[in-house]
Amino acid sequence: MNAPTKADAVAPVDERVPLRSLLPLSAQHVLAMVAAPVSTVFLTAGALRLSPGDTASLLSAVLVLCGAGALVQSLGVWRIGARLPFVMLPGGAATALFLGIAEDHGAATATGSVLLAAALLLAVLPLYARVVRFFPPLVMGVTVLLIGIAMVRVAAQLIAGNGGQPAPPRAVVLAGLTVAATVTAYVLLRGVWRQTAVLIGMATGTLLAVVTGLGEFRPAAGSGFSLPTLLPYGAPHFDPLAALPLLLFSLTTLAEITGQTVLNSESAGRTPDPGRDVPRVARADALVSLVGGVFGTSLMVTSAENIGIGRLTGVRSRFVTAGAGALLVVTGLLAPVSRAVAGIPAAVVGGSSLVVYAVIAILGVEMLRRADLGQGPGQGTGSMVAALALAAGLLPLLSPGLYDGFPDWVGTVLGSGVVAGTLTAVLLSALLRGRSPDDSS
Template sequence: MDSARPDSAEKSAVHPVDELLPAPKLIAYGLQHIAAMYAGVVAPPLIVGAACGLSATELTVLIGAALLTSGLATLLQTLGVWKVGSRLPFVNGISFAGVAPMVAIAKTAHPGQALPLIYGGILVAGVAGFVAAPYFGRLNRFFPPVVSGTVITLIGLSLFPVAANWAQGGNPTAADFGSLRNIGLAGVTLAVILLLNRFLGGFLRSISILIGLLAGTLAAVPLGKADFGRLAHVPVFAVPSPFHFGAPQFQAGAIISMLIVMIVSMTESTADMLALGEIVDKPADGATITAGLRADGAASALAALLNGFTATAFAQNIGLVALTNVRSRFVVAASGVILVLLGLFPVAGALVDVVPQPVLGGAGLALFGTVAASGIRTLTRARLQENGNLLVVAVSIGFGVLPIAAPTFYRAFPQAVQTVMTSGISAGCLVAIALNLLFNQTGRNRDAEASPAAEPVLEPAAG
């Protein structure tokens, strides 16, 4: 019995983030992450591919490459290599911040040159992001609870329009968009998730999102909302070839646009790592942020070679971690493996795509709301009654919600400003940092917000 004690002590010393779960649980939990992020991965290549005038066959290649590179990026983040990868349950996917600039590049490029120009810009931006990671890693001194709590709340709030769009059907031009049938499917899915969390426990409660999605999809079959017919027209196996759309081309305008996208993505990834560290009870220090941002840069550069796009954090999966309390990074690594397989086996990706958008919308309300609630919990430590902190939160959330409430607000601004400020997360984050510096880091208030999150990052951040 005594000989068992060291093993028990060693097992109990393993942080939940580093816990290796049994294979069946890894697969089930990993599939939940896929369901939460799949639409976000395939949407950018669909939009950009359409802007580039790609055929249906070429769109399939672009989507497969997006899934493959997102899986590789997720594996790099969760498992890590050397000083690359946050080693947190951190899902990486395609950055939506890059969609508008890439569409703009496609509109001005000569036929057949749009994607090579885009990939040239992404390649340069990825390398630049990798090199700049240590400097961003030192920025966690600017994220005390009043800032990190605000940003985490905004991450959740900024995703609600996505959930609302899904719940209505996903396609605003469809005849049944916003119909009671679509919203009813979303309601059924949300109700199943809520009931499972109320009355079940253990493993079944942890996969409540997956069960809810399955229940919603089954409910959609008799309504004709789950289309399995598309599976017959998708290839079973396909390997994305490097430079499928041509070798990268380097143009100053495209490079500058993608460098701005990389800065926005790194800002959002920094905020997401801080949020995830709070949720899994393993605060992200400077070294962790540096390693995570290096992974973003490396994955983005690799994606440019494999026909993918800029890699960044997926906030919806942070909500899944918070809701299920499954904190193992190996679960997310399993989702990375699944993404790679989906990229290599398009028919499997099409099977995941059978889940109707309204069903995803019902699950999204629970996931995204959980992220916002986690931010509110962090704000309870921010001493809002002191040093104008309440005003910091109020104005920052105002700037963060502004692009959601008035999407055309910045239409008269230069494109660079639009790229940064039309992302509610990056806009709110930058305003929160600036106001915190004004109210808490100048003059007599300089040390008022002293906390572990606000301490200077020492040498480890430089990696």
């Protein structure tokens, strides 16, 4: 009998995993990524002042969508999903922009912005190769750094509570204890447990709130199965100017998706093919985000966080992440789970959010470091592009009334630090690309 040829061998990404191993391996992926959707939902609920019942419904929607996204990306349907071991999450940066739009223009406008951004991503995919070059690491770094800075401010407001009054001391203490518990778990734990440091911090903070009286734990009423609420903020309102932050962000995700797809392909034992796979990944992101917008979430994005687990276990099968998706769908539909976590105190959520969004800011710094600012788009201009873009983005954050005397559309565009900084980075990067210091003016 002839030995199997190389062509007959099954690639690691397509290997079938026995059920007895599939369940624990899939559960590991869920544990590693569930902190992101949970913390994102609570930040959203706090910022939008949602009731515990509405919070539970939103959490149900997010978990179900995360699961559906993982299933689509892992199994693939037609040209939707790249059949790679991906999971899907509510984007932290996208949520930050969603909440900013909601604060300035209302939640219905924020929902409309999500739908517009997802539709734009679908529309530009045929032009993928042309669009992605406008968002090199330099531009991505500026965008992500500004998003992180803006969201630290929002997390601080969540700790302070409503009404613009000084933060209650007990809320600040509780948030600080939550941060300390998160950092302790991250430093002392290893492997998958280390990746759940945010969840451990939230659980510890909630326990301390109940034991010490620094806060209250009030689960939402209800039992059995929980179904997400359709259009929880009312009919979407479409305002392209107000949606600009999310529209720009949806375009910048193409660069991030490209890097993640190449990395995941290599890790899963498949020859990278960005021209084929990136549009499939982005198409799944956009379609799940369209559904998410209808159920009150921000943009859903594919995440490479689970790649480390594949390397740790040596199992790179896409059927494991598909199993994780199925577990997430079931968890999202179980009302006791979603309604229990909906009772976590706002100060605990705020403390966890401080950690999450500070990490986003640091990711922006790392992207800028990889951009090689000493070179940039024109021999030594990278530092100047980054400096001016950050200045443009920080101005409206440090001086919120700077553009009050201008027409409303100017304030809508430049009043968002993320939009102002990203536009400045894109324009300067494009203008200076290929220009050397010896070029005459």
